[in-house]
Amino acid sequence: MKALTWCAPYKVSVEEVPQPKILNQRDAIIRVTSTCICGSDLHLVDGFIPFMKPGDILGHEPMGIVEELGPGVDQSKIRVGDRVVVPFMISCGECFFCRRQLYSCCDNTNPKSSIGEAMHGQATAGVFGYSHLTGGYAGGQAEFLRVPFADFNLQKMPQEFTDEQLVFLTDIYPTGYMAAWQCDIKPDDTVAIWGCGPVGQFTIRSAALLGAGQIIAIDDEQKVPERMQMARDGGAITIDMHDEYVYDRLMDLTGGIGPDACIDAVGMEAHGYTAIESLYDKVKTNLFMETERPHAFRQAAMCCRKGGTLSVPGVYGGFADKIPLGAIMNKGLTIKTGQTHVHRFVPELLEHVKQGRIDPSFVVTHRLPLSEAPRAYDMFRAKEDGCIKVVLDPAA
């Protein structure tokens, strides 16, 4: 089958690899019908998470049809032929963490836990196509995918919606939702969101679903005008980090107290606000002296109102410099973060789709064959051709 593999920083290729087979008794094999490229893939491809090996198959946002089931799968839950969404996290459903719905923290699905223990103190769940830090599982940018604990992980989907309307339940729709949900939004709250990428877009829509009084989105009007427009279409006021002072605008919009919730939907590859700050983190990360470029996080912490919430869906991998701990401590901020506990949100978010409150396909700008994935990565990274979200079709 065809699969997209990582070969070196900034280099991916489409290769012919063996078909996946059942390896554990509760595995399923899925024929992938749609699979997407995520901002997280960029972190991996660009070498920001140094646990990739050449030949690793990428992709953690796939959906498809169940082709084969292992002998241990509970067939009352999942059957061959079912249409399914695959959450990017692999969870067991039984451990301490899964029982508390902290599915991305599952204790039992990462075969390489010792790396996570060394890097972070404890290891998190296995993830498809997401480096050896999360188990080294083959990813879903491929024609077929093996899914462990299939009767727990696979999410059955109705027939009446298109792939584009459902596929983001794998990751970015729940991710945007969790980012807003964990801010405990009240009707008179102002929510500020850094980054108008796909995650930022779903965060904006989720903050609206959760009844935020005012939503403000921050990104670069010169580089990504189409993302800024999409944010405005979603009901956000936009701040152009390129031409405006983000802090000043936020204070103007909140009577000087700052937003109640500040959400970093940018992550480790943020662009800096000043040339010096940019250069500092760029040089350091390029030389592996720091693993992140936490510009958005720093600014969010400085802008957040006293006693407010900092929510961080943006991904970080290791160690960051110059985190304004003083601001966080003295202003009494609460930090909420984590890889998304996707399974927890799927039923509720599917219901919003069924009720017509949101059509997740709004974010798609490109649908391309899997064979063109390397070009799609370059386009998505460079934000060329108005690219916001790419859906790949393995069958095309």
Added chain:
Amino acid sequence: MAKSTRNRPASTRESNARQTNRPPQIVQTVEQSVQQLNGRSSGLQNVGNPERAISIAAGAILAALGLRRRDATGVFIAGVGSALAFRGITGHCSLYQALGANTCPCDADRDDGVEVSASFLINKPAEVLYSFWRHFENLPKFMSHLESVSELDRGRSHWVANAPAIYGGKVEWDAEITADEPNKLIRWRSLPGADIEHRGSIQFTKALGDRGTNVRVEMEYRPPAGKLGQWIAKLFHEEPKQQIHDDLRRFKRLMEAGDILTIVGQPRGTCTGHGVRES
């Protein structure tokens, strides 16, 4: 043997660390180059291996930073950086020594024996865990070195561990149960005449609230003298702490989730256009 393990040159220890630990590629290269810089080392090892991989990576990161900066901070950072990298390569940290801290199990092996322990919280009642473990036949399902355990009579059992072909392919011993308190504790030890002197125990304690059971395993291996003994020592010495930790983690996974997930056999690429199966 334990002495010689400690005094082995850094290079030998490093290659072993690589086999068992598999640090990421970038760490390996950095590791190798720092190793060349440092040459041999003869200190005791008091820094555990996963921690060493991280020390090396972090050390290299800091050293690189310092080397690129020309001011005083740069010099300071470069200093800390190479100290960290040095510590990673040699497995020795004078700061730890000064503090009397020890994150490595290597000192537990005073008379050529290995004593290790591990604990895990397992989300199952003690009865379930006890009865699975009490059937020693089950142990090879999650203990990577064991090939088989067969129960004989009167609490005795026959254990077979894997070994390279030149040593006959296996190491064997008989063991007996020396304490058995249902749902609480099991102790066992090898009988005289074993290839390896072994003793072990497992304790089950109810965890707080509905968190299941705290399981604690202690094991001790004492290899005989001679070549075989050397090999056994190597087998059980490399990463004894990591080993028992990983084994017990597999036990937890088997008990909680009913299976131990693997990626061996999945497809992977090679960047040559034709993929292979993960081995």
